[in-house]
Amino acid sequence: xxxxxxxxxxxxxxxxxVVHLNATGVPVVRLDPADLTGGVALSGEFVHxxxxxxxxxxxxLVSIGGLRSVWMRRPGTPAARAAAPSAxxxxxxxxxxxxxxxxxxxRWMNHPDAARxxxxxxWQLRLAQRCGLxxxxxxxxxxxxxxxxxxxxxxxxxVKPVSGAHPQDPPxxxxxxxxxxxADFSAVAFGPTLLQRRVxxxxxxxxxxxxxxxxxxxxxxxAEAEVDVRFAESATPWRPVEVAPRVAEAVRAYLRDxxxxxxxxxxxxxxxxxxxxxxxxxxGQFGFVEVxxxxxxxxxxxxxxxxxxxxxxxxVNGVSxxxx
Amino acid sequence: xxxxxxxxxxxxxxxxxVVHLNATGVPVVRLDPADLTGGVALSGEFVHxxxxxxxxxxxxLVSIGGLRSVWMRRPGTPAARAAAPSAxxxxxxxxxxxxxxxxxxxRWMNHPDAARxxxxxxWQLRLAQRCGLxxxxxxxxxxxxxxxxxxxxxxxxxVKPVSGAHPQDPPxxxxxxxxxxxADFSAVAFGPTLLQRRVxxxxxxxxxxxxxxxxxxxxxxxAEAEVDVRFAESATPWRPVEVAPRVAEAVRAYLRDxxxxxxxxxxxxxxxxxxxxxxxxxxGQFGFVEVxxxxxxxxxxxxxxxxxxxxxxxxVNGVSxxxx
Numbered sequence: 001x002x003x004x005x006x007x008x009x010x011x012x013x014x015x016x017x018v019v020h021l022n023a024t025g026v027p028v029v030r031l032d033p034a035d036l037t038g039g040v041a042l043s044g045e046f047v048h049x050x051x052x053x054x055x056x057x058x059x060x061l062v063s064i065g066g067l068r069s070v071w072m073r074r075p076g077t078p079a080a081r082a083a084a085p086s087a088x089x090x091x092x093x094x095x096x097x098x099x100x101x102x103x104x105x106x107r108w109m110n111h112p113d114a115a116r117x118x119x120x121x122x123w124q125l126r127l128a129q130r131c132g133l134x135x136x137x138x139x140x141x142x143x144x145x146x147x148x149x150x151x152x153x154x155x156x157x158x159v160k161p162v163s164g165a166h167p168q169d170p171p172x173x174x175x176x177x178x179x180x181x182x183a184d185f186s187a188v189a190f191g192p193t194l195l196q197r198r199v200x201x202x203x204x205x206x207x208x209x210x211x212x213x214x215x216x217x218x219x220x221x222x223a224e225a226e227v228d229v230r231f232a233e234s235a236t237p238w239r240p241v242e243v244a245p246r247v248a249e250a251v252r253a254y255l256r257d258x259x260x261x262x263x264x265x266x267x268x269x270x271x272x273x274x275x276x277x278x279x280x281x282x283x284g285q286f287g288f289v290e291v292x293x294x295x296x297x298x299x300x301x302x303x304x305x306x307x308x309x310x311x312x313x314x315x316v317n318g319v320s321x322x323x324x
Numbered sequence: 325x326x327x328x329x330x331x332x333x334x335x336x337x338x339x340x341x342v343v344h345l346n347a348t349g350v351p352v353v354r355l356d357p358a359d360l361t362g363g364v365a366l367s368g369e370f371v372h373x374x375x376x377x378x379x380x381x382x383x384x385l386v387s388i389g390g391l392r393s394v395w396m397r398r399p400g401t402p403a404a405r406a407a408a409p410s411a412x413x414x415x416x417x418x419x420x421x422x423x424x425x426x427x428x429x430x431r432w433m434n435h436p437d438a439a440r441x442x443x444x445x446x447w448q449l450r451l452a453q454r455c456g457l458x459x460x461x462x463x464x465x466x467x468x469x470x471x472x473x474x475x476x477x478x479x480x481x482x483v484k485p486v487s488g489a490h491p492q493d494p495p496x497x498x499x500x501x502x503x504x505x506x507a508d509f510s511a512v513a514f515g516p517t518l519l520q521r522r523v524x525x526x527x528x529x530x531x532x533x534x535x536x537x538x539x540x541x542x543x544x545x546x547a548e549a550e551v552d553v554r555f556a557e558s559a560t561p562w563r564p565v566e567v568a569p570r571v572a573e574a575v576r577a578y579l580r581d582x583x584x585x586x587x588x589x590x591x592x593x594x595x596x597x598x599x600x601x602x603x604x605x606x607x608g609q610f611g612f613v614e615v616x617x618x619x620x621x622x623x624x625x626x627x628x629x630x631x632x633x634x635x636x637x638x639x640v641n642g643v644s645x646x647x648x
Contacts, residue, residue, distance in 0.1 A: 036466070037514055043465035045474070046449045082514070089515050095487040096464050096516035099446030113437045122423030125370045140420050141367035142360070150369070163419040190361055190406070191413050192420035 002062050003305045004055070004106070005030040007073035013287045013298075014073050020302030026068075031057035034076030036093040038083070044100045053100045067106040069305040072115065074283075107261065109304065110282050114259040118282040121162055121194065125277075131253040132246070133277040137197040147185035147195060154197040155181035162194045199276045205267035207243065208286050209255055210300040216243045217289045218269070238292035247275055254280065261304060326386050327629045328379070328430070329354040331397035337611045337622075338397050344626030350392075355381035358400030360417040362407070368424045377424045391430040393629040396439065398607075431585065433628065434606050438583040442606040445486055445518065449601075455577040456570070457601040461521040471509035471519060478521040479505035486518045523600045529591035531567065532610050533579055534624040540567045541613045542593065562616035571599055578604065585628060 003026055007014045014030065021028045031040050035057070044053035044064070053064035078093035079085055098112065110118070117123060121140075128135050139150040140162055151157055160176040178198060185193075207216040218241035243251070255263055264284025267275040286297045327350055331338045338354065345352045355364050359381070368377035368388070377388035402417035403409060422436065434442070441447060445464075452459050463474040464486055475481055484500040502522065509517075531540040542565035567575070579587055588608025591599035610621045 037516070041466045041513075042516065043463070043467045043470045044446060045465075045470075046446075046453060046459055046462040048461070049453045049459070051450050051453065079515070084514070091487045092485060092516050095444055096446065096466075096518075099444035099448075099486070100464070102441065102444055102447045103450035113441055116440070117426065117437055120419055120423035120426055122368060122370075122420065123426045124423075126375050126427035129370060129373045129375065135370055135373070137372070138370040139367070140424070141369075142365045142420075143367045146367045146369075161416060162423070163415040189365075190408070191403070192361070192366065192416050194420075 001068035001308060002027040002029055002066055003069050004067050005071045005073055006033060006075035008032050008076050011074055013285065016298035017302045020299045021306060024306055026306040029057055029060055029062045032076045033078040033097055034080040036079045036097060038081060042097055042100065051103060064100055064104045067104050068308055069107045069109065070101060071109050071305055072112065109261040111259060115282050118258050118260055119164065124280055127254055127257055128277040131250045133250045134274055135277050136199050139195045140192055142189055142192050144185045144188045147188045147193060150195055151181040156198045157181060158196050158198045160194050160196065162192050199268045199270050201268035202271055203269040205269055205275055206289055207251060207265040207267065208289060208297050209251055209263045209265065211261055211304045213300050214243050214248055214251060215295045215297055216241045217293045238289050240293045240295055325392035325632060326351040326353055326390055327393050328391050329395045329397055330357060330399035332356050332400050335398055337609065340622035341626050344623045345630060348630055350630040353381055353384055353386045356400045357402040357421055358404035360403045360421060362405060366421055366424065375427060388424055388428045391428050392632055393431045393433065394425060395433050395629055396436065433585040435583060439606050442582050442584055443488065448604055451578055451581055452601040455574045457574045458598055459601050460523050463519045464516055466513055466516050468509045468512045471512045471517060474519055475505040480522045481505060482520050482522045484518050484520065486516050523592045523594050525592035526595055527593040529593055529599055530562065530613055531575060531589040531591065532613060532621050533575055533587045533589065535585055535628045537624050538567050538572055538575060539619045539621055540565045541617045562613050564617045564619055
């Protein structure tokens with residue numbers, strides 16, 4: 001049973017996980033869908049009610065039925081590096097590859113459907129609320145009057161994008177910024193705007209969830225509190241921190257409802273020690289946390305990927321069984 | 325409880341359904357996401373663990389919590405008709421609109437995640453197989469040798485796109501075509517190719533599924549059998565036809581597993597009367613079938629959309645409760 005990793009060639013985070021997988025002898029195939037139909041080939045046959053599919057990369061052939069897990073790390077656009085790339089070829093190659101993979105019994109980190117849904121910020125906030133995580137008062141609106149009323153109720157405000165990164169090439173992250181309550185909100189009418197009560201924080205929290213395992217890190221706020229820690233230079237390192245049982249329970253409920261095997265949760269900790277949910281990035285980076293804290297995130301991911309599929313142990317072939 | 329229809333302004337198929345909804349007095353809001361943030365506005369507040377969201381279109385305000393169903397008919401790209409459209413605005417508007425709608429308890433025809441997954445042809449074939457529908461032998465491959473071997477086994481072949489329409493503007497459908505078994509398959513290496521055993525057909529079947537209700541129509545093959553009936557001019561009309569219990573059971577299993585409330589199934593009927601699964605289009609047109617057969621497809625969709633959400637009957641307001 002093989003672990004399939006879909007990512008670009010240069011991905012040191014994936015390298016970290018592969019090292020652990022190799023150490024345990026689990027067969028790994030790593031490929032970038034962008035290399036369809038150059039270095040990567042595929043074939044699937046639907047005959048007499050059965051499906052047999054194969055992927056080939058770097059001269060290795062792997063059966064789609066023999067996959068134990070699929071790690072959607074940072075896959076490129078299908079066939080992007082083909083001799084004659086086109087939107088049509090990307091669509092055909094993507095349909096073929098993911099259409100076949102979607103029919104397999106492997107465990108996904110994360111499944112494309114769950115990943116897609118998990119990116120919707122309003123959906124995240126609603127789910128976090130339902131799971132019992134504290135969410136700062138938030139408004140998403142195209143009504144200037146609603147924005148004004150919200151600013152009157154919560155004068156200490158930040159504004160941030162509803163979606164993630166700005167779709168430039170390369171994509172540009174848009175930092176969270178403070179906004180004055182008496183700002184001119186009339187432009188809200190031209191595009192949905194996300195306003196959120198600013199939480200006076202004493203620390204940022206990054207909680208990395210891998211399956212059932214939760215690894216949290218804390219970065220104390222310096223003298224100059226940064227609104228958006230992602231864009232701040234800071235000498236303060238991330239330090240491991242315990243997760244309160246109530247938070248752990250809520251985070252696991254979130255992952256279960258979101259059908260995510262991996263999630264990078266961003267919280268801010270207020271003066272009372274409460275962790276306020278900001279977002280959960282289903283493909284969030286973890287290398288910087290592992291470097292600072294020494295938490296075994298890459299190894300935990302490798303262990304999750306290596307876990308056999310329920311009921312598939314019997315199908316482990318000789319090669320896989322021998323590998324150590 | 326309101327029915328929300330997301331579609332473009334000019335959509336006669338949606339008009340047919342709205343007529344039935346209006347006749348029963350069920351409140352309907354119809355809007356095109358392309359009209360964000362012109363004629364369409366939205367607002368959602370996440371405060372103290374609760375969510376309150378609203379949509380406004382054509383001067384009508386509807387509560388997102390008060391939606392009984394959402395019909396994803398033919399929604400335009402979010403904010404496409406805004407004063408200053410951009411990829412960024414489309415992303416922000418789409419995240420805001422669908423992010424909020426995804427948090428509601430309404431029934432979807434079809435849910436965006438189910439719809440997206442249902443477009444993958446390899447996934448369709450696999451699911452149809454598992455549900456017990458006969459699927460013509462099919463190969464999807466980038467290996468020329470695999471194509472040659474398949475053609476030797478099934479010399480009467482057709483080739484068709486793995487994905488749907490060619491992404492031109494406007495998109496162009498690519499017809500299914502016959503291919504000779506001794507064709508030069510070397511170009512298969514440059515793009516995934518779908519080869520399928522051609523079924524010698526005596527009729528085409530369009531089975532429209534709306535919830536549990538199945539409405540099938542049959543078009544007898546003329547003297548000149550068309551390979552792809554979608555592109556053929558034909559004097560033969562569609563006629564209603566019974567669905568065999570075994571097929572009905574398999575189709576319902578398909579819809580259940582695919583989590584689809586609506587599906588347009590294309591089959592071909594062979595000389596033995598067997599229906600061979602070709603595809604299930606989760607957004608397939610139905611007007612032409614209704615016109616030919618008189619089958620009440622639009623009314624059945626209206627009934628499905630009007631059905632109250634389980635557990636929400638208590639919230640039906642006076643207007644809805646009176647409607648019959």
